[in-house]
Amino acid sequence: xxxxxxxxxxxxxVAALALMxxxxxxxxxxLNALVWCDHSDPNLLKPFEDATGIKxxxxxxxxxxxxxxxxxxxxxxxxDVMVIDTVDVRRGVERGLFEPLPADQLPTADIFPExxxxxxxxxxxxRYGITEKFGYxxxxxxxSKVDVADMETLxxxxxxxxxxxxxxxxxxxxxxxxxxxxxxxxxxxxxEADLPALKEVLLKMKANAKAVTDVVASQTALATxxxxxxxxxxxxxxxxxxxxxxxxxxxxxxxxxxxxxxxLAMFKDSKNKDAALKFIQYILSPEGQARLxxxxxxxxxxxxxxAALNDDQKKxxxxxxxxxxxxxxxxxxxxxxxxxxxxxxxxxxxxQAQ
Numbered sequence: 283x284x285x286x287x288x289x290x291x292x293x294x295x296v297a298a299l300a301l302m303x304x305x306x307x308x309x310x311x312x313l314n315a316l317v318w319c320d321h322s323d324p325n326l327l328k329p330f331e332d333a334t335g336i337k338x339x340x341x342x343x344x345x346x347x348x349x350x351x352x353x354x355x356x357x358x359x360x361x362d363v364m365v366i367d368t369v370d371v372r373r374g375v376e377r378g379l380f381e382p383l384p385a386d387q388l389p390t391a392d393i394f395p396e397x398x399x400x401x402x403x404x405x406x407x408x409r410y411g412i413t414e415k416f417g418y419x420x421x422x423x424x425x426s427k428v429d430v431a432d433m434e435t436l437x438x439x440x441x442x443x444x445x446x447x448x449x450x451x452x453x454x455x456x457x458x459x460x461x462x463x464x465x466x467x468x469x470x471x472x473x474e475a476d477l478p479a480l481k482e483v484l485l486k487m488k489a490n491a492k493a494v495t496d497v498v499a500s501q502t503a504l505a506t507x508x509x510x511x512x513x514x515x516x517x518x519x520x521x522x523x524x525x526x527x528x529x530x531x532x533x534x535x536x537x538x539x540x541x542x543x544x545x546l547a548m549f550k551d552s553k554n555k556d557a558a559l560k561f562i563q564y565i566l567s568p569e570g571q572a573r574l575x576x577x578x579x580x581x582x583x584x585x586x587x588x589a590a591l592n593d594d595q596k597k598x599x600x601x602x603x604x605x606x607x608x609x610x611x612x613x614x615x616x617x618x619x620x621x622x623x624x625x626x627x628x629x630x631x632x633x634q635a636q
Contacts, residue, residue, distance in 0.1 A: 312337045313557045316349050316364040318544065320415070320577035321565075329573075330564045336557050346370040353379060358551040362558040368543040369616045371403045371411035381548045381555065382408035389566055393585045396608040397543050411545035414565050415574055417582040418532070418611060419456030420539035422504060422515020426529040433511075433533040436464035440486040444511055449503045450487060450494045451514030454629035459540040459615050460513065461487065469540060469612040474621055477628055484632040487513060494633050504530055517599055518542075521581035524598045534607045541611035543585075575599065 315321065317340045327338050343349045346367050353361065366374060374380045390398065393413060403411035421433050427447075432438045439448075439460065451457060459469040461483040467476055488494070492509055501519050503509035505527055512519060516539070520530040546565060548558045564570045571589035575582060583599055584591070591601065600607070617625055 311335075311554055311557055312339055313363070313554055313561055314339045314341075314361050315561070316341055316343060316352060316361050318342065318344070318365045319579035320574060320582070321365060323573070323578040326565075326570070326573040326577060330561065330570070334557075334560060336560070338561065346373065350374070350377070359549075359553045361549050362552040362554050363561060364547050364549065365414075365544055366411065366547055367614065368397070368399045368411060368413050368545040369402050369614050371545055371547060372405060374547060375405045375410045379547075379549060380410045381550045381552065382410055383412055383548060383562070384559070385409045387559065387563065388412055389586060389588075392588050393566075394583075394587055394604065394608065396611070397541070397585055399543060399613070403545060411547045412562065412566065413543050413545050413585040414571070415582045415585055416541060416543040417518050418516040418534060418539040418607065419451070419453075419460065419514045419542055420516045420532055420534055422512040422519045422530065422532045424504060424507065424510050424527075424529050425531050427507070427510040430531075430533075434535055436460060436535045436537045438511065438535075439464055439513055440483060440490065442490060445490045446492050447510040448487075448491045449500055449509035449512050450491050451500050451512060452494050452496050452633075453514060454625055455615050456540040456542065457487075457514045458484070458625060458629070459612065462615070463537045463540075463612060466537075469615045472615050472617065472621070474624060477624060481628055481631070484628070485635055488632050488635050518580045518582050521598045522576075534603075534610055536610075538610040538612050539607070541608070541613055542582075543613075544582075 313336050315338055319342050322340050322342060331337055343352055349364060349366060397413045397416045399413060403409055421438065423433050432441065438444065458480055461480050462469055462472055462476065464483060465479055493503065495503060500512050500515065504512050504519065505523055516532045520532050524530060546562050548555065548562065552558050565574060566586055568586060568588045568590040571584035571586040572591050575584040575589055575591060576595055581599065583604060
C-alpha cells in the first residue's frame with residue numbers, strides 16, 4: 283500500500299525515550315532512508331534522533347518501481363534503509379541491493395506470523411526484510427449510509443443498489459485482487475487466462491462508480507459524503523479520521539480482503555549499518571510500532587503484536603479481530619512483468635470505459 287494521506291499527529295511518549303536509552307551510545311551521524319510518508323512524521327523520528335544523535339534524512343517515494351528507480355540513479359552507499367512492499371523484498375535481493383538482517387536481533391517472535399511472509403522476505407535461509415506495518419485493501423464505507431450487512435460480501439462491488447455512490451481507489455493491483463476474489467480466484471494464482479473474467483467484473487464496478495480516484499480524493503469522498511463506499515479502502519483510509527467521523531468503517535468480507543504489508547530492508551552498500559540496524563530495531567519496538575501505526579500520514583496495523591497502542595487506538599484499528607481477518611486475507615497479486623503490463627493495460631481500459 284503506497285499512496286497515503288496526511289492525518290493528525292500522534293504524540294510522543296516518555297516510555298520510548300527510556301526504551302531507547304540503549305541506543306544512546308551511537309555517534310552523531312546521518313542515516314539516509316527511502317521511505318513511505320508514514321516514516322516522515324516528526325513524532326516517529328524525533329524521539330529516535332534525540333536518543334541516538336542519529337539524524338534521519340528521509341526521501342519519500344510511492345511504489346516499489348519508483349523506489350528502485352531512485353536507487354538506480356544513486357551512488358552505492360547513498361542509502362541505508364528502505365521501506366518496501368513485503369512481496370517485493372525478493373526483487374531487491376535479486377538485484378543485489380539488500381544486506382541480510384540479523385534475525386536474532388529482531389523481535390520476529392512478536393510479529394504476527396501471517397505477515398512475516400518468509401516466502402518473500404527470506405532468501406536462501408537469510409532474512410532480508412522485516413514486516414513493520416500491514417493492513418487491508420478492502421471495502422471502506424459510511425455505516426450511516428449503507429446496509430452494513432451488504433458490506434460483508436464482495437458482491438457489493440457490482441451491486442447496482444449502490445450505483446453512483448461508490449468510489450474506486452485508483453491502484454490496479456489491490457482492486458484487481460478484490461475483483462478476483464469476488465469470483466473465487468486466488469490473488470496468488472492469477473494468470474493471463476483470468477483477465478477476461480477480471481475485465482467483466484471491473485467494467486461492472488466502473489458502471490456503478492461515481493469516480494475512480496487517488497488516495498486523497500478517495501478519503502475526501504468518504505469523509506464528505508460524496509461517496510458512501512470506497513472499493514480498495516480499509517483502515518488506512520478510515521482509522522486516522524475515525525474520531526472526526528465515527529461512521530466511517532471497513533469490512534473484511536466473507537471472501538476475504540487483499541493484505542498489504544510493508545517491510546524495512548537494509549542496503550548492502552550502506553555506510554552506516556550499525557545505525558541502520560538501530561533504526562530498524564526502534565521502528566519494531568513496541569513504542570516505535572505505536573508511533574508508526576498511528577503516523578500522521580496514515581494509520582495501519584503494527585506488525586508487532588506488543589505495540590504500545592492505547593485501548594482507543596486498538597479499537598479503531600480493530601486489533602482484537604486481526605486473527606480472524608488474517609485468516610481470510612490474501613496477498614497482493616505479484617504478477618510477472620509481462621502479466622503486470624497486461625493488468626495495467628486492462629486497468630486503463632476500465633478507467634476509460636464510458
